[in-house]
Amino acid sequence: MHSSSSNLLQALLTNPDFVAWANGGRPEDDVKWNNWAADDLEKLETIAIARELLESFQVANTNISNEHITNKVSQALNTAKRIESEQNLRRISPLRNLNFTVWNVAATLVTLLGLGLAIFGIYKNKHSETGLNSNVAKVEDADAFTKVINKDRAVKYVRLSDGSAIVLHKNSSISFPKQFTGPVREVFLTGDAFFEITKNPDQPFFVYANELVAKVHGTSFSIKAGQSESKVIVAVKTGKVSVFSKNDSKAEQYKKDKGLQAFLLTPNQQATFERSQFKLSRLALSSPILLNIPIENQDFTYSETPVKDIFSALEKAYGIHIQYNVETMSECSVTATLGDEPLENKLKWICTILEAEYAINDDQITIKGSPCK
Incomplete structure (x- = not known):
């Protein structure tokens, strides 16, 4: 030529x-x-x-x-x-x-x-800190970061230092700092997961999933991001999620400007990111079910519901085990709308109503309370 x-x-x-x-x-x-x-x-x-x-x-x-x-x-x-x-x-x-x-x-x-x-x-x-252009779920500083892998369970509960909850799908992993200390909260996903993010407008939350970045302040949503998949999909259950390619020319602006939004998703909307073409598209949904796991279609609304039923629903949704005295709390019931609050916030509300206490040890929760009259 x-x-x-x-x-x-x-x-x-x-x-x-x-x-x-x-x-x-x-x-x-x-x-x-x-x-x-x-x-x-x-x-x-x-x-x-x-x-x-x-x-x-x-x-x-x-x-x-x-x-x-x-x-x-x-x-x-x-x-x-x-x-x-x-x-x-x-x-x-x-x-x-x-x-x-x-x-x-x-x-x-x-x-x-x-x-x-x-x-x-x-x-x-x-030799540098993990940033916007880092490899997803590839964290070299083992002292500052934790990596959780779900190899064989249907879902696995992961608690972050800010109280946010992640329900990790089978054959998926999530990497995150042990403490969120900077101006932003960042996690790195490989595979599929459901998120319930603690609200904090002063410290936006970012999920890096292959070439896609999801920016949220406090909401619940699912991400499907298998390494071998040709697409990354985000489905919003509650709140708002802003998504963009990490190669977007405004990527750094989206990260630094707390109020700046990219490709915005609202409840019952889904974004599909074509990895080979770097293209985003939006789709309206009848329901935000993406991963076909229980937590996606539960609204956690209770009306004089026995605690045994509530605890059973939480166990299925988060992949945890709740230990409590069945005989002592057999007469207890709860009326509350817990919504998209992370698991720990749900437990706080439930225990406040029951005048009980809870403790979390990995994926087991122990609740101690008095009989209800």
């Missing part, structure tokens, strides 16, 4: 608007770029090559600055031009039979550059 095509490729790769669109962060710009290319074969080919090259950068997954990547891309393209010029001067080259063009060389160099950035990213992630 001509040098004009090479210049066009370089212009696209260093254009923030194009990069954001090509990475799936701006589906609203589809018309803009399709009209720009129109029936121009050179532009269409250049866009295709640029998108393919940008995919090679995704494996890097680091906090490398845009300026650094831009410089490296420019170096690769300039090297490709130089090689082509030298070949044209020599006219005869051992590589001639391979029909190398500036595009072959550029693609090779940039692909190798992507691998180099990936290696650099792995090294950098091991």
Whole structure:
């Protein structure tokens, strides 16, 4: 191809608007770029090559600055031009039979550059704090983080330091800090889970699931994010959830600005993220059932309900065991609407009504109370 095509490729790769669109962060710009290319074969080919090259950068997954990547891309393209010029001067080259063009060389160099950035990213992630562009559920600091894996149970209860509750599906894992000390709360999911997040507008909560990020202040929702799945799905039960791609050009803004919302979901709405295309779509639901686990369709509303029935429902919903004196509390009942509050908040309300006490030890809860009259 001509040098004009090479210049066009370089212009696209260093254009923030194009990069954001090509990475799936701006589906609203589809018309803009399709009209720009129109029936121009050179532009269409250049866009295709640029998108393919940008995919090679995704494996890097680091906090490398845009300026650094831009410089490296420019170096690769300039090297490709130089090689082509030298070949044209020599006219005869051992590589001639391979029909190398500036595009072959550029693609090779940039692909190798992507691998180099990936290696650099792995090294950098091991020596830096987990951030917006970190690998999901890959936490190197074992002292600061906890990782819980549910290998064989239908669901497993996970309690976070802020009281938030996670119901972890079978063959799934969740990584999280032992204490939330910074301006945000962040957890890293691999697989499927249901979340009940403690409300705290001053400390937004982020779930990283493959290439998708969910931002919440306090709500309940499900996420389906298997590593081998082509999609990441979020279904909201109560409250609001804002979702975006971690490659979105505004990703850092969404993280820093507590009030800034991305792709907003409300109760009984579902977002589907196409991982290969970096595209989000919204769907209205009749019910927010995504993982087919009991907690998704329970509203935890009770009217003079015997505690044995309440405790049984909580056991099924959270995958826990509740130990209590059945004979002593056989006459106890509860009238309350517990809603989407995390499990520990539900226990506080129940025990306040019953004038009882509770203790949590991993996934077993012990409740001690007096007889009800």
